[in-house]
Amino acid sequence: MLRGYVGLARIIHVISAFWILMIAVMIIVDVLGRAFFSSPLQGASEIIRNSVVAVTFLQLPLAILSGSMLRTELVSEFLPATGRRVLRTLAFLLGFLLFALIVYADWGPAMVAYRIGEYEGEGALRIPVWPVHIILLFTSVMGAISYLVMIWLDWTNQLEDEIAYPGILAFDREAAAVMGLDGKDSPVQDSEERS
């Protein structure tokens, strides 16, 4: 169950990563089209604008689960284990609240956008905006759940690295993983198997 959930977070994360690559290709096609064939890609800028939002939110559930969210651990290092855990739980609860509020706040605009078929762009190419709202709502729900999952993992001693997690050491691992020299199985392979 939990594995499936993390797997889903990984899948949407990888989708978002490929989406960024697609945008790069699209921009290049647009530039070359304008330069050599005087024909820009229709609606490219509308697609890019909306993609940024979608891409960002698709990355968030895994960022939360993998401890990539930026934080400092200056004070918590000096606390006893229980103190750290209580602090982390409070921090996760606030994170849950934030994403719950985002869902609550965007629900209305999303429903309106869907009902009236709100779109962006003009002429032949109209980009509907409701899919972006749907992605935002869906990933925010996942974001909220992810924070609850983190609390559960914490109190059942399942966080990978209790003291530093999710903090500076996560950066180190990331830096090491960037170089592919960490010697561990990279999370990439997991996501490949799942997706």
Next chain:
Amino acid sequence: MAVDTVIYMVGLLVLLVLLGFHIAVALAMTSVLGIYLMMGNFDIAVHLLGSAAYEAVRSQTYIVIPLFILMGDFVSKSGTASDLYQACNRVLWRVSGRLAVATVAGNTIFSAVTGVSVAAAAAFSRIAYPEMRRLGYDREYAVGVVAGSACLGMLIPPSLLLIVWAILTEASVGRLFLAGVVPGLFLAILFSAYCIIRAWLKPEIAPNPPTGDAAQPLTSSQILGAVGVLALVLLVIGGLWGGLFTPTEAAAFGTIGAMILGIAKGMRHREIMQAIYSAARTTGPIMILLIAATMYSRLLAMSGAVNFIQGIFLDLGNVFLIIGLITVIWIVLGLLIDSVSIILLTVPIFVPISMSIGLDQTAFAIFGVLVIEAGLLTPPFGLVVYAVKGSVPDREIKLSHIFRGAFPFCLILLLCAFLVLGFPQLSNWLPDFSR
């Protein structure tokens, strides 16, 4: 009343951040609470949160962040950092402290294709440090060079910090990028000078290699890597400078160019996936910070707190005192949190202050990035230092070695920062020249 609320909220924010709450979450939630207390209306606060989530990053400019991060990860994964290092090493064959200078030179070029210091720090810890130790270089000297020169990454475009700064102040990303080039090269020269002088004064910390040691010819793959990175630099910075590309377009060409270079260097499915995956993990947390920062700047704007804080600063009267206070605040924050968060928290307040005391805005941006970078080298948070510690293949290295070794670089960064502020031409020359 409104100002009081904001001051309490900023206090609460600092407390939550110190207690280890996720910075983006703390930023967004204290802003929501602040707006609610000020307006007395929960719906307005929540509505603003919803619109920030949907609208804040919904602009073509923001796509440069994921693109440049992805480009940097492709370059890092492709192993070209090592090629660059070997090539610089060959070129500089008779300089004192050659390997240290080659580290600075390699970093200078490498940072022109990556936007974050951490990637460079990790790469050169693996490549340059063992080489230096093999020739008997002093441990602190070697590790200090690696950590210090990684800071070039945040100044030489594409730089994540400059993108965020430009977005916050509605400045042109392209202009700030070009503004970072000359101070970046200047900083590289200062770093190299330090390495050479140290090695010349105390030859035992950087012994010269036995003759003939540097004479291994480069392999064709190494030449491909080094030339490929230089070509990417030309494509991205040259394209921006020549007005051929907007920053967004330069980022797209750079990303695909880096992927092609990586494939030519032997990256396959696994490595490409690693690069894409690790880029996405860096991007998401930064983007949500930007969304949260939008809420925060709305809170500041609605309450008039910026004017209030500006008043406190301007009451100091003396321009040097004001700049000094700003510098101290940045360095202290650098001890606590990461550089993007520092920029998001302070720039909305400090930039209006710098405007009203008549500082050149482009030079102030470069000054800010340099000071904040200096903070990255200081204990206890010093992100770059931790990245070096995590990647150096030497179990005996302690954090204190790195902090001590990097301290001179920290001072040079500050020196360079004040030079840029004193001589704004350093940062303005290239962008003005390109028009």
